[in-house]
Amino acid sequence: xxxxxxxxxxxxxxFGGLAFVGSLVTQPDLLTDLxxxxxxxxxxxxxxGTFCLNPMGxxxxxxxxxxxxxxxxxxxxxxxxxxxxxVGGAVAVGLGLPLGLLSxxxxxxxxxxxxxxxxxxxxxxxxxxxxxxxxxxxRSEYMNVERAHPSTLGTLGYFFGTLLVVAVGLLLVWxxxxxxxxxxxxxxxxxxxxxxxxxxxGYAYAVRKFDRLxxxxx
Numbered sequence: 001x002x003x004x005x006x007x008x009x010x011x012x013x014x015f016g017g018l019a020f021v022g023s024l025v026t027q028p029d030l031l032t033d034l035x036x037x038x039x040x041x042x043x044x045x046x047x048x049g050t051f052c053l054n055p056m057g058x059x060x061x062x063x064x065x066x067x068x069x070x071x072x073x074x075x076x077x078x079x080x081x082x083x084x085x086x087v088g089g090a091v092a093v094g095l096g097l098p099l100g101l102l103s104x105x106x107x108x109x110x111x112x113x114x115x116x117x118x119x120x121x122x123x124x125x126x127x128x129x130x131x132x133x134x135x136x137x138x139r140s141e142y143m144n145v146e147r148a149h150p151s152t153l154g155t156l157g158y159f160f161g162t163l164l165v166v167a168v169g170l171l172l173v174w175x176x177x178x179x180x181x182x183x184x185x186x187x188x189x190x191x192x193x194x195x196x197x198x199x200x201x202g203y204a205y206a207v208r209k210f211d212r213l214x215x216x217x218x
């Protein structure tokens with residue numbers, strides 16, 4: 001069961017998207033100039049932000065059943081990752097790829113397309129880690145929706161962190177296409193290692209943290 005109201009915390013993403021769409025009225029060229037990169041950024045934010053920022057708090061109503069019917073919460077967390085990747089991938093690839101083909105060089109489109117699944121998977125894993133550091137089980141009202149909303153501080157940190165990480169990846173794609181060189185290769189190695197460490201580490205920490213929960217904790 002997934003109620004659309006459960007993603008009320010993504011309202012800031014919606015407002016940001018509306019601002020971008022509004023700017024297209026006066027500057028239509030932005031659709032092809034910034035649209036492909038913006039789609040990757042938005043898709044990455046959605047990949048982790050949709051279902052992974054408070055995985056156990058969101059399922060509090062069904063938590064007793066979940067805890068007694070599975071040996072580990074990793075099954076729930078993986079399901080949330082898949083759900084987030086479907087939503088984020090639809091935006092990043094479904095919008096970014098067609099817009100890129102309209103204006104960019106094929107090699108740049110290829111580089112951005114190869115980067116997309118990497119940053120999407122990182123975003124989902126990092127969001128799980130954020131949700132494990134600051135889980136929320138208490139219900140509160142936000143945007144006329146009563147639920148266990150994700151932590152505001154964690155949500156903002158994840159959003160801005162994702163913007164930074166994806167921007168660095170897009171910059172590396174641009175440098176690789178236009179310049180290349182040993183320094184760019186070294187930057188890619190550091191970047192990918194950082195993504196693997198934080199993404200996989202976030203998922204592993206979430207599994208360990210939530211597997212240790214008891215009914216008294218929630």
